[in-house]
Amino acid sequence: MPKRGYHHGNLRQALVDAALELIESRGPTGFTLSEAAKQAGVTPAAVYRHFDGREDLIAEAARQGYEIFADLMDFAYQSGQPSALKAFEATGRAYLAFARKYPGHYIAMFESGISVNRTPELAAVAGRANAVLERAATDLSKHIPDDRRPPASMFSAHIWAMSHGVVELFARNSPGRASPFPPDDLLETGIGIYLRGLGLIRPDE
Structure with missing residues (x-):
């Protein structure tokens, strides 16, 4: 699967967009940062370059x-x-x-x-x-x-x-x-x- 966040050069926004989809489908506590990273097409470690945690x-x-x-x-x-x-x-x-x-x-x-x-x-x-x-x-x-x-x-x-x-x-x-x-x-x-x-x-x- 291609790394969508890296491909379009805006990983931070890709993670926000992924989170919005997960929030809508599962609620604000129904997903992990790892799942948001997977949805955005990046590694879990990449999330922490931009956000300290799910609440951020x-x-x-x-x-x-x-x-x-x-x-x-x-x-x-x-x-x-x-x-x-x-x-x-x-x-x-x-x-x-x-x-x-x-x-x-x-x-x-x-x-x-x-x-x-x-x-x-x-x-x-x-x-x-x-x-x-x-x-x-x-x-x-x-x-x-x-x-x-x-x-x-x-x-x-x-x-x-x-x-x-x-x-x-x-x-x-x-x-x-x-x-x-x-x-x-x-x-x-x-x-x-x-x-x-x-x-x-x-x-x-």
């Missing part, structure tokens, strides 16, 4: 996932402009879209037990993703009277939690969980109920 490899997969995630969130936010409401709703939908399109990255980011503070680089890009949603919340909360306005960080955390819950319970084939409604509809109506409660959507919208 998963952390890099998570970091790359957050880069993609932050870009998608930012694109969604920009696509909804100049409407603060549409921009905010778009960032919520982007969460669900990311989980569907990049399941390996999603698992590395949110289900592996790897802290976002494991490395400064991981913390920075995770913060960038969160900042997009918080910026959208800040824009939208300007329409709420001061005495009813929640902090933007709380506002964004509510939507993040709602999005994450829909993904975990209904969009990732959780055993024993089923919904008569598509995940997209659950998220959209959930966000709608939340925003109506804040007075940002009229009851008949």
Whole structure:
């Protein structure tokens, strides 16, 4: 079998790509570094030139996932402009879209037990993703009277939690969980109920 990592000159990325495939098929604890090396077509010893252990490899997969995630969130936010409401709703939908399109990255980011503070680089890009949603919340909360306005960080955390819950319970084939409604509809109506409660959507919208 040819050494794919050596052949294309990017062994580190070949190992990350291999890890993502294994994470998606077996979970973040369901493979060894040796198996990741075999998947990438290199020797186990070659892994340690780039990663100290499996958690370091998963952390890099998570970091790359957050880069993609932050870009998608930012694109969604920009696509909804100049409407603060549409921009905010778009960032919520982007969460669900990311989980569907990049399941390996999603698992590395949110289900592996790897802290976002494991490395400064991981913390920075995770913060960038969160900042997009918080910026959208800040824009939208300007329409709420001061005495009813929640902090933007709380506002964004509510939507993040709602999005994450829909993904975990209904969009990732959780055993024993089923919904008569598509995940997209659950998220959209959930966000709608939340925003109506804040007075940002009229009851008949």
